[in-house]
Amino acid sequence: MQSLYSNGLENIYDEMYQTFINYEEEFQFYSKIIKKHNKENVLEIGCGSGHLAKHFIHSTIDYNGMDLSNDMVKLSQKRNPTGTFHKGDMTNFYLNKTFDSVIITARTTSYLLNNVSVQKAIKNIYSHLDKKGIFCFDFIDANRFFKLIKDGKTIIHNAETRNTTYSRTSFMKPKITKENFMFQWDAKYYEIKNKNHTLITEDQSEVRAFTINEWQLFLEINNFTVLEIIDRKSYAFDTYVVVAQKQ
């Protein structure tokens, strides 16, 4: 797990990602899909610090959030005192209830590092969905992204928050291993004050991108029908959003 998701650093994640992701737009996008299929409730897996949750909780769609990081769950609960949040790993969870839709946003599928994890996550999601339930998620498109980073690429993201300016310097490069379309993502996070950069934390993580065909195959062999694949550019990555239905 990336260091920014726990141990106090989740607060910095929280500040920075609000400047990367427009959560109102994110809500409009996902809620439109949920409503289009006449679904009334949603489980968000990888709910992070509860920004998307806030919009759902104030809507007509009944919301549950889940995250692997206990610190993220606490932050979500603090932001949304009336919301329902669970600590859970998408590859191995049991919530004792089912939902008519499940979403995974902000490329959280990149943490499904191998095919066994993907298979386990899909099976867990399947068993938490009602009949004809909708599973909607995004992923980094390996086809486009790997061409962009094939020789290694440094990308800087600055985040001007209310009180502080943060900067993230990322170095990304495809990682050829026996695993799948993995890439190395080395990130350094700085706080900037009076033009001075102070290093807050750094990550060296291996994460995953997918091709459309991989997801189609995974879903179909696990009894989902792929309804739609939407090309949706995100702040840093070429991304597709998949809408699939439990058969």
Ligand SMILES: C[S@@+](CC[C@H](N)C(=O)[O-])C[C@H]1O[C@@H](n2cnc3c(N)ncnc32)[C@H](O)[C@@H]1O
């Ligand atoms: C990129 S953040 C996205 C958070 C949130 N969806 C947002 O838009 O701000 C990824 C989140 O997924 C969580 N996560 C990573 N692996 C997970 C897993 N196996 N199961 C559940 N959550 C996971 C992390 O703790 C983190 O909060």
